Amino acid sequence: MGQPLEAIIAGTGSYAPPEVMDNDYFASYLDTSAEWIVPRTGILTRHRVGKDETTATMAKAATERALKDAGMDVSELDHIIVGTVTADRPLPSAACILQNLLGISEIPAWDLQAACSGLIYGMVMAGSLIQSGLYKNILVIGAETLTRITDYEDRNTAVLFGDAAGAVIMQPSTDPSRCILHHHIGSDGSKYDYVWIPGGGSAEPASQKTVNERLHYMKMRGRELFKFAVGRMEASIDRALEETGIKADDLKLIIPHQSNFRIIESCRKRLKLPREKMLINVDRYGNTSTASIGLGLDEARRTGRLNQGDLVMLLAVGGGMTWGAMIIRL
Numbered sequence: 001m002g003q004p005l006e007a008i009i010a011g012t013g014s015y016a017p018p019e020v021m022d023n024d025y026f027a028s029y030l031d032t033s034a035e036w037i038v039p040r041t042g043i044l045t046r047h048r049v050g051k052d053e054t055t056a057t058m059a060k061a062a063t064e065r066a067l068k069d070a071g072m073d074v075s076e077l078d079h080i081i082v083g084t085v086t087a088d089r090p091l092p093s094a095a096c097i098l099q100n101l102l103g104i105s106e107i108p109a110w111d112l113q114a115a116c117s118g119l120i121y122g123m124v125m126a127g128s129l130i131q132s133g134l135y136k137n138i139l140v141i142g143a144e145t146l147t148r149i150t151d152y153e154d155r156n157t158a159v160l161f162g163d164a165a166g167a168v169i170m171q172p173s174t175d176p177s178r179c180i181l182h183h184h185i186g187s188d189g190s191k192y193d194y195v196w197i198p199g200g201g202s203a204e205p206a207s208q209k210t211v212n213e214r215l216h217y218m219k220m221r222g223r224e225l226f227k228f229a230v231g232r233m234e235a236s237i238d239r240a241l242e243e244t245g246i247k248a249d250d251l252k253l254i255i256p257h258q259s260n261f262r263i264i265e266s267c268r269k270r271l272k273l274p275r276e277k278m279l280i281n282v283d284r285y286g287n288t289s290t291a292s293i294g295l296g297l298d299e300a301r302r303t304g305r306l307n308q309g310d311l312v313m314l315l316a317v318g319g320g321m322t323w324g325a326m327i328i329r330l
């Protein structure tokens with residue numbers, strides 16, 4: 001844990017479906033309002049998939065953009081890892097469905113489930129596989145169709161989540177200064193019910209009862225999650241900076257998982273960083289779980305907020321509970 005990984009980001013791509021839900025949409029049928037939502041979460045809009053879209057179709061759109069950015073053909077990929085909590089179906093993996101949509105076969109394709117920390121988990125795995133010499137062009141994606149597991153009758157969760165995909169293509173680094181300087185991932189399963197879906201798995205298979213009791217939707221303990229996320233993100237930042245000797249000021253940008261503007265603000269204020277050093281997209285996309293960091297990374301590269309040679313920190317806390325951080329010299 002923590003040793004540099006000689007892997008770089010060769011390309012990024014992202015996708016969010018065109019349909020947008022604003023706060024007035026929720027206020028039109030739920031006992032809520034923009035006045036409640038905005039100050040507590042920072043969310044103005046979130047995107048929702050169309051009826052023919054799925055996690056894998058969004059992942060495909062993000063992949064095509066990442067391949068174009070990397071100047072690669074799809075046939076050059078040699079490994080696919082998809083982080084998701086909303087695979088198209090319980091079986092097979094979203095990664096295999098994506099592979100089929102991409103028109104390729106033979107190479108390994110698999111899902112990992114680490115909720116909102118999934119992209120960082122996937123990038124740690126990809127970096128290690130590259131460092132080991134086993135693979136050279138790894139596609140890592142975070143993709144989520146959270147609107148399909150959100151209970152639109154529950155105001156506690158309905159307003160928070162959206163759909164998107166963020167893709168990263170990783171390759172071996174030929175320049176020693178460009179690498180993953182730090183990474184750590186962790187989890188605490190004692191908090192498994194902070195955010196969870198009680199029904200539809202092997203513990204409580206789908207039945208009339210699970211449907212009637214709405215157990216196939218996400219349930220959340222908002223206050224506990226909030227406190228845990230702030231503490232854990234701050235601890236991850238401290239660890240990453242301490243182990244590398246990098247100062248917060250040296251970072252060009254921090255891309256935190258986007259669950260709540262107030263959680264991100266609390267970390268920023270503790271580090272005494274100016275607002276422009278923290279990427280925010282929760283205002284436009286809501287919480288997109290594994291997609292949020294890839295979405296942010298792609299936006300930052302496309303808009304010139306991040307360029308080759310810059311130091312960037314990725315940071316996540318998610319269901320499980322899981323967490324992770326990474327410092328990359330791009």
Ligand code: ACO
Pocket residue numbers: 031032033036037040041116155156157159195220221222223225226229257258259260287289317318319
């Ligand atoms: N509109 C109006 N009222 C609402 C809404 C809503 N959309 N949602 C909740 N309320 C009400 C509650 O019912 C409660 O009312 P009551 O006191 O009459 O029971 C009241 O607002 C206060 O609820 P709290 O949960 O205490 O409100 P809080 O200030 O904590 O904000 C929030 C809630 C925004 C969910 C916050 O707790 C939060 O962001 N938690 C973290 C959530 C998170 O990160 N989720 C992501 C999943 S995992 C991850 O990404 C890390």
